[in-house]
Amino acid sequence: MRSVVVVRVDDGQMLAPRGALCETARERTRGLLPRNSLDPDEALVIPTQSVHTFRMRFAIDVVYLDGRGRVLGVHHRVPRGRILPWRLRARAVVELAEGQAAALAIVPGQVLAWRPG
Secondary structure, eight states: OEEEEEEETTTOOEEEEEEEEOOSHHHHHHTTTTOSOOOTTEEEEEOOSOOBOTTOSSOEEEEEEOTTOBEEEEEEEEOTTOBOOOOTTOOEEEEEETTHHHHTTOOTTOBEEEEEO
């Protein structure tokens, strides 16, 4: 996985200084499964249209993005063992620590981006 920094383009706020971008099918498949937690300053960016939380050990927030980084939807506090809806226009999701989407005031319509960390 490549290290990235996730920012909100609208105001330049750094949302996750310790992010990672899944670039291979293996990385996408593993995702956060080997982890016991996700720190508030961490994020995982996955090029996909849907995610699940089966076999995960903790709840997460999930932010769906279109091809331009625009937030299509936010799922807060997704518990273990869930399948989130597939989004036709989604091109990526950003997985955050539980409660971080609300704490960072991430809402549909905003634009997020990532750059090398």
